[in-house]
Amino acid sequence: MQSYSAKRNGPAQLLPYLALVITWALVHTSLIVFRDLPVFESGLVGPDSYMRLLRVTELYQSWDWFDGTIDRANAPYGDTLHWTRPFDILIMLVALPASFGMTFEKAIYVSGILVSPLLQLMTALALAWAMRPLIRPEVWFLPVVALFLQPAALAYSIAGRADHHSLLMLVFVITAGFTLQALRNPLDARPAVYAGAGAGFGIWLSVEFLLPMAVCLAALGTPWLFGQREKAAQNKWFALSASLVLLAALFAERPLEDLLEPSYDRVSSVQFLIVVCILLFWRAAEFYENHAARQTHILGRLLLGVFGVASAGLLVNAVYPLFFTGPMAGVDPRILPIWLDRVLEMRPLIPQDRDSLGAFIFYFGSGLMVLPFFLKFMLEERRSDRFWVLAFIGFACLILWPMAIKHMRFSSYAEVVFVMAIAVVFDRFLQWTHSIHSDLSRGLVRGCVITVLLLGPITVGTMLKNQEADAKDASGQSLEACNVRQVSDFLETDARWAGSQQTILTFLDIGPELLYRTGHAVIATPYHRNSDGIYDSYRILTSSDTENARRMMAERRIDLILLCQSRAEKIFFSSASDSLYKRLSEGEAPQWAEEVVLPPSLQRQARLFAINR
Numbered sequence: 050m051q052s053y054s055a056k057r058n059g060p061a062q063l064l065p066y067l068a069l070v071i072t073w074a075l076v077h078t079s080l081i082v083f084r085d086l087p088v089f090e091s092g093l094v095g096p097d098s099y100m101r102l103l104r105v106t107e108l109y110q111s112w113d114w115f116d117g118t119i120d121r122a123n124a125p126y127g128d129t130l131h132w133t134r135p136f137d138i139l140i141m142l143v144a145l146p147a148s149f150g151m152t153f154e155k156a157i158y159v160s161g162i163l164v165s166p167l168l169q170l171m172t173a174l175a176l177a178w179a180m181r182p183l184i185r186p187e188v189w190f191l192p193v194v195a196l197f198l199q200p201a202a203l204a205y206s207i208a209g210r211a212d213h214h215s216l217l218m219l220v221f222v223i224t225a226g227f228t229l230q231a232l233r234n235p236l237d238a239r240p241a242v243y244a245g246a247g248a249g250f251g252i253w254l255s256v257e258f259l260l261p262m263a264v265c266l267a268a269l270g271t272p273w274l275f276g277q278r279e280k281a282a283q284n285k286w287f288a289l290s291a292s293l294v295l296l297a298a299l300f301a302e303r304p305l306e307d308l309l310e311p312s313y314d315r316v317s318s319v320q321f322l323i324v325v326c327i328l329l330f331w332r333a334a335e336f337y338e339n340h341a342a343r344q345t346h347i348l349g350r351l352l353l354g355v356f357g358v359a360s361a362g363l364l365v366n367a368v369y370p371l372f373f374t375g376p377m378a379g380v381d382p383r384i385l386p387i388w389l390d391r392v393l394e395m396r397p398l399i400p401q402d403r404d405s406l407g408a409f410i411f412y413f414g415s416g417l418m419v420l421p422f423f424l425k426f427m428l429e430e431r432r433s434d435r436f437w438v439l440a441f442i443g444f445a446c447l448i449l450w451p452m453a454i455k456h457m458r459f460s461s462y463a464e465v466v467f468v469m470a471i472a473v474v475f476d477r478f479l480q481w482t483h484s485i486h487s488d489l490s491r492g493l494v495r496g497c498v499i500t501v502l503l504l505g506p507i508t509v510g511t512m513l514k515n516q517e518a519d520a521k522d523a524s525g526q527s528l529e530a531c532n533v534r535q536v537s538d539f540l541e542t543d544a545r546w547a548g549s550q551q552t553i554l555t556f557l558d559i560g561p562e563l564l565y566r567t568g569h570a571v572i573a574t575p576y577h578r579n580s581d582g583i584y585d586s587y588r589i590l591t592s593s594d595t596e597n598a599r600r601m602m603a604e605r606r607i608d609l610i611l612l613c614q615s616r617a618e619k620i621f622f623s624s625a626s627d628s629l630y631k632r633l634s635e636g637e638a639p640q641w642a643e644e645v646v647l648p649p650s651l652q653r654q655a656r657l658f659a660i661n662r
Contacts, residue, residue: 065190066174073170076197077208092162093562094209096575100561101211102161104130105137106154115304122560123582124552124570125606131314131578133302135254136213140164161211168215169206172196172222179226180469182233182438184476191499192472198503199464200412201457213254218461220251221261225441225465228265231287232272232437235279238286241269245287249294249324253302253316256376259323261462262291264448266327268441273334274350277437281334288328295321311369313378314577319369326361333357381580387587387621388557389577394458407513412460413450414506416467419474420446426477442469471502531613531654533559537566539648545659546609554590554602555611556618557583563611572605590622590630595639598629602660610642610658633658 093099103119114134122128144153144160151159173196177189184192196202205214224247230240244265251258269287273280298316299308309318337353371378380389389395398413400406427439445466453463478498485491540546540553540563550569557573564571573579573586585605592598612618612634622630629639638644638658645657 069173069177069190069193070170072194073166073173073197076203077166080203080207092158092209093211094207095212096558096561098161098209098211099565100130100574100576101132101136101140101213102157103561103565104132105140105157105161106565108134108137109141109153109157115302119564119574121550121564121568121570122574123579124572126581128574128576128579128582130576131312132213133253133255133298133315135250136216139216140211143167162209165206165210165212165215166208168219169197169202172206172215172219175219175222175226176465176468179222179229180472181226182229182435183442183469184472188476188479189472192468192475195415195471195503196465196468198507199415199461199468200507201460202464205461214458214461217251217254217258218465220247220254220258221462221465223247224251224261224265225445225469228268229438229441231283232268232441233434235272235277235283238283241283241287242290245290246294248287249291249298252291252295252320252324253298256313256315256320257459259320260448260452260459264441264445267444267448268437270354271440271444272437274354275347278338281331281338285328285331285335288324288331292321292324292328295324313369313371313374314376319365319372322368323361323365323372326364330357330361377577380577381584383584384577384580388575388583391621392575394456396457398454398457398460404514407510409454409510410506410513411510412453412457413463413467414510415502416446416450416463416470418502418506419467419471422474422477423470426473439473442466442473446470475499475502531615531651533562533613534566535648535651536611536613536655536657537563539651540569540609541567551608552606553609553611554586554605554607556613556615556621557586558615558617559611559613569609572607587622590633591624591628593625593627593629595629595632595641599639599641599660603662608660609645610660612656612658614655 093102100119104117107119108114117132118127118129120127140157140160143164144156147156147159173193176196177193180189180192202218204210205212205218224244227240227244227247231237231244234240248258248262248265251261265287266284269280269284273284295316299318299321302316303310311317311319313319334350334353334357337349365372377389398405398409400409423439423442427436427443430436430439446463449459449463449466453460479495482491482495485494540551546569552570552572553563554572555563557575560571560574563569564574571582573582575583585601589598589601589605589607590610592601610633612630614634619634622628625631632638633642633656636644636656641661642658643661645659646652647655647657
C-alpha cells in the first residue's frame with residue numbers, strides 16, 4: 050500500500066507548481082497583448098533597461114570590470130552610474146543559452162527582455178517556500194498568485210524591463226524566508242547566517258536594502274529584548290554573514306585605491322561600517338548574556354540596546370555624517386525641483402485628492418483589507434511559539450509601509466509583506482469556511498472573498514484615478530512620444546550623421562535609448578549622478594536668450610537638437626513661454642540652427658535641428 054508521503058511526493062504534487070507557471074505565463078502574455086507593451090516593437094521598457102543593457106554590452110566588449118563610466122553620456126565628460134555588477138552578471142548568465150544561436154550582443158538583448166519575468170517566477174517559488182512557517186503547506190497557491198497581481202511588484206517584473214528591482218524582490222523574499230526560519234528555531238544559527246548573507250547581497254545590489262535588513266534585525270532583536278537569550282547569538286551570526294558579504298562587495302566593486310571611498314548611493318565603506326557596528330553590538334549582547342553575574346532582564350537589555358544604538362549612531366555620524374540625510378545625500382540641489390522631485394518612483398502615495406486616493410487603494414488596498422484581521426490573529430498567538438514568526442510581518446509593515454507611502458519605489462517590498470499577511474488571513478479564512486456545510490455556499494463565499502481581496506482594490510483604484518492625457522507603459526514612460534527606434538535608425542543610416550559621432554541635446558528620458566541604439570552621444574540621462582547634464586540641457590532649452598543658449602551649446606559641442614514632443618518632455622521644458630524649446634517646437638529655429646527634413650514616417654513625431662558652427 051502506497052504511503053501518504055509517497056503520494057505527496059508523486060507527480061500530483063507538481064500540479065500546483067505547473068499551474069503556477071501557467072498563471073505566470075498568462076499574466077505576462079496578457080500584459081503584452083492588452084497593455085500594448087512594446088516587446089515586439091522595440092523589446093525594452095523604460096530608459097533604465099536600455100542603459101543597463103548598454104552597460105552590460107560595454108562590460109562584455111571591454112571586460113574593464115571597475116569602469117562603470119558611460120563615455121557618451123553627459124557629453125563630452127562622461128557619466129558614472131551608481132549601479133553595481135551583480136545584475137549585470139545575471140543578465141550575461143541568462144544570455145548564455147541564447148548565445149549559441151546568435152551573437153552575444155543580441156543574446157544580451159534577449160536576456161534583457163526575459164530576465165525580470167523569470168526573476169518574478171523565481172520569486173513566486175521562493176515565496177511559496179518562505180511562507181512555510183506562516184501557513185499550512187496546502188494553501189500556498191492563491192497567496193503566491195496574489196504576488197502576480199500586486200501592481201508595483203508586477204511593474205518591475207514585466208517583459209522588457211531589465212531592472213535590478215526584480216532581483217531585489219527575490220533577495221527580499223529569500224532573506225525573509227530564512228529570517229522566519231530563524232525566528233521559529235532560536236537554537237539554530239544557520240538560517241540567521243543565510244538571512245544575513247541575503248541582506249548583505251541585497252545591500253550590494255542597492256543601498257535601499259538597508260530597510261529590509263532593518264526589518265529582519267527588528268524581528269530577530271525584539272525577542273531577545275523580551276527574554277530569548279539565544280537571539281543574541283543568532284543576530285551576531287546574521288550581522289557577521291552580512292558584513293562578510295559586504296566586504297566581498299567592496300573588493301568586487303572598487304579598485305584597491307578607492308576601497309574606502311565613501312558613497313551613499315551604492316555599496317561602500319559607509320554601509321560596511323554600519324553592519325560592523327551591528328555585529329559589534331550583538332557580540333557585546335552575547336557576551337552580556339553569557340557572563341552576566343545575575344540573570345539578565347528586560348531593563349538591562351533595553352539599556353544595552355539604547356547604549357548600542359546611540360554609540361553606533363554617534364560613530365557613523367562622526368565618520369560619515371551625510372549618511373543620515375539618505376542615499377541622495379550628494380545629489381546636486383539644482384536638479385531636485387526640475388527633475389528628481391517629479392520622478393514617478395520618488396513620488397509619495399499619500400491620499401490628497403481623488404487621483405492620489407485611487408493610487409493609494411491601487412497599491413495598498415489588498416494589504417489594508419487584511420491587516421486588521423492579521424493583527425487580530427497575531428494577538429491571539431501572543432503566548433504561542435508562532436507569535437514572533439507572525440510579528441515579522443508586523444515589523445515589516447511598520448518599517449516598509451511608511452517608506453512606500455513616502456516613496457513609491459518601496460511599494461514592491463510592502464506588497465510582498467502584504468501577500469504574506471494575506472496568506473495568514475487566507476489560511477484562517479479557509480479553516481473557518483469548513484464550518485459551512487453546503488458545498489455550494491462554501492464555494493460562493495470563498496470565490497467572492499478571493500475576488501474582492503485580489504481584484505477589488507485594483508478595480509476601485511483604477512476607477513478613482515484620473516486618466517493621464519497620454520498613455521503610459523508600466524514604467525511610467527509615455528507611449529505617445531516619437532518612436533525613438535525609428536529616430537535612431539535614421540541617425541545611424543543617414544549619410545550626414547552615420548560617419549561620425551554626433552552630440553545630441555534631447556530630453557533626458559530618451560537619452561539611454563539613443564545611446565544604446567546609436568553610436569552618438571547625449572547630454573542628459575535620467576540618473577542623479579549626471580546632474581550637470583540634466584541641468585545644462587534644461588538651462589539651454591528653457592533659455593529665452595538664444596545667443597546665451599548657443600554659447601552653452603558650444604561648451605558642450607552639441608551638434609543636433611532632437612525634440613520628441615512627448616507630454617513629459619513638454620512639461621520638463623515648460624518654465625518659460627518664450628523659451629528656445631517652445632520656439633523650436635513651433636518650427637521657429639534661430640539663425641544658427643537648421644531644421645532637418647525627417648522621413649515622412651517621423652515628420653509628425655519629432656523635430657531635429659542641426660547646429661551651424
